[in-house]
Amino acid sequence: MSDEHVPVLIVGGGLAGLTTALFLGLHGVRPLVVEKHPGTSVIMKARGQYPHTMEALRIGGIADRIAAAGPDAGTGEFYMVVADSLAGPVLKRIMTEGEMAMRHVSPENWAMAGQERTEVILADRAAELGAELRFDTELVSLTQSADAVTAVLRDVRTGTERTVTADHVVGADGAHSAVRRKLGIAMHGRGNLGEIFRVFFDADLSGPLRQLPGVAEGRKFALFWLQQPVPGVFYTTDVPGRYGYVLGMSRNPPDFAAFTEERCVELVRTGLGLPDLAMKVVETGRTDIVSEIADRFSEGRVHLVGDAARLVPAPGGLGGNTAITDGFYLAWKLAMVVKGEAGPGLLDSHDAERRPVSEMIGEQQLRNTVERLAGYLDDGALADPLPPVVQAFGYRCANGAVVREPDDAGELLEDPAAPTGRPGSRAPYVVLPEGSPAASTTALFGRSFVLLTGEGTGDAWTAAAAGAAGRLGITLPVHRLAGAEWEKSYGVTGAGAVLVRPDRFVAWRSKGPAADADAARKALESALRTVLDRPGPVL
Known part of the structure; x- marks a missing residue:
């Protein structure tokens, strides 16, 4: 028992x-x-x-x-570069306003x-x-x-x-x-790729970091992928004046267990290119780098x-x-x-x-x-x-809990800046005009399935949602949206409808109007039964 x-x-x-x-x-x-x-x-x-x-x-x-x-009270900005050393030269910048910028596909x-x-x-x-x-x-x-x-x-x-x-x-x-x-x-993949050794240390780096406002004071996160004399990583922590250094991987790694505090100090000084840095080692440790699924x-x-x-x-x-x-x-x-x-x-x-x-x-x-x-x-x-x-917003689940369209080849990825609105794709982010039910489409999702439709569709899709939800015993709010932008992004006409899952993925869509209210209800209920594994007659 x-x-x-x-x-x-x-x-x-x-x-x-x-x-x-x-x-x-x-x-x-x-x-x-x-x-x-x-x-x-x-x-x-x-x-x-x-x-x-x-x-x-x-x-x-x-x-x-x-x-x-x-850091920085949630602005989300950070400083990340590939550089020869902490003093430079900088080889590549990886910034939120550069290749990591995503405000064109998300409100967050x-x-x-x-x-x-x-x-x-x-x-x-x-x-x-x-x-x-x-x-x-x-x-x-x-x-x-x-x-x-x-x-x-x-x-x-x-x-x-x-x-x-x-x-x-x-x-x-x-x-x-x-x-x-x-x-x-079991797991499959490349397996154990090697190990890295990390050192957390306290030091005054206000001089070397003076070109980065707020970093030494702990108000902005910074990470350097250092290339010389050996690959390594330097990064800030939430504690002002405390930093991390990670020694890069090598074919023949040393015996990290034998590293003394003096050896760790030497490691950091050499890796940062600061041979006279006054510092105190706070913590050390090693981590295996594994690639397995x-x-x-x-x-x-x-x-x-x-x-x-x-x-x-x-x-x-x-x-x-x-x-x-x-x-x-x-x-x-x-x-x-x-x-x-x-x-x-x-x-x-x-x-x-x-x-x-x-x-x-x-x-x-x-x-x-x-x-x-x-x-x-x-x-x-x-x-x-x-x-x-694309990695964050462009992946699809066309082979999952969706009603896939006949011409969908099931691609894993699409460009989120040029969305298709296909079932299995992420519901596109569209800023909505004033007077809409939310500031953007993204703000409408998360608590239940949602049905999107145009303002000029009459009551057909609203009645369809009420009927299908009642028969299945689920919650299904309807949001009527205005403007051509959402229609273009979701691949429908103003008389169409789009069913979005609670996790913001498109489950099904009708690109155009249904023949009548009963046909709309049957099409929507059939889609929900497919996605939810609720087989049964659609009467």
Whole structure:
């Protein structure tokens, strides 16, 4: 007999697990989160939130808190360059107003909060929305049947064990995922590429950084990909006067375990090109750089997110962002299945939608690693580079929970600056005219499915949405939009309609008007039944 039953058990309380819990709560499901560590992360690591991540966090109600947790009070600006040394010359600038600019496809700015602060905010919000968080709790065993998943959990302080039965389990337990191992899911990819060594140190760098206003004072984030005398990375932290240095990878790395404090000081001084720098070593550590993807992201009632599903090299910054968006994209599906609003087949789309984009991000960040840290790994088979905005906003899920159109070849990517509005593509960002229901189309999404239609369509699509939603027992608001811009971006006429999922992806569209109100209702209901795995007659 189980000690308790929960709708969703989340194993792992990092970025992915806490985000999943937050959005399950937002959609009305109260999950249990267990984490073997005593609390959220206290290590300075993944930093920065892309605008598409900030859109999700805006829906979750914490975008402003995340922005305020980073440097410069949430302007999202940062200074990133490839340079020979800290003193220059600069070889390449990577700036939010340059190749990283994304305001043409999103209403959100970048944020630069570190993981140690982000996790606290996610945990607090998840608890506000009804999630139960149990730290110092590890997974002992996991078994599943056709109807449920049974997990044995252990309190790491007392050794006490208890059994929990869950309708669904989310494996968010990191690189060495116990959930993934217990499911027997293998990983594929380049594997372990090598290791890096990091040093956190305190120093007065106001002189070398004087050309960068606000950086030495901790008001703006800066990161240098240093090329001479050996590849390395220098970056700022949230503590003014505290910095990080990472030694780049090499074919024959030294024995980092034997590094003394004096050796670490020498390493930093040499890497920065500042031989006389007065500094104090605060912390050191080594990290494996791995590029691997799980062979599948779902097994029955268990689903993988974050590092449990993929391990990608850090350069490019999409690892932590993808962990957050994993939870955002999975939670609405879990919630609808748990509440009986969708059939179990909806969850099959988790693997179909998230694994292809994970493969793409892994290859792109591998390329960044080779270019910035480990040129010796270039085997001539690297993926062609993709603009960051395409990686963040241009991926599609045409093979997932959508009604794909006959002429859609199922491409993984499209240019978000020239959107098609096709099912499986991200719902385009369009600034709406004054008097519209929101400032932009993006602001309309996130809580439920949404139907967009033109102002001049009469009541046909509004009545269709009410009828289909009533028959399926779901919420489906209708927003009538004015202007030619949204019609062009979504590929419809003013008499057409577009069904958008809670995660901002287009599920289905009717490019033009339906024959009549009944035909509109039948077409919309049929689309919803397909997407939600709700087979049945459309009468």
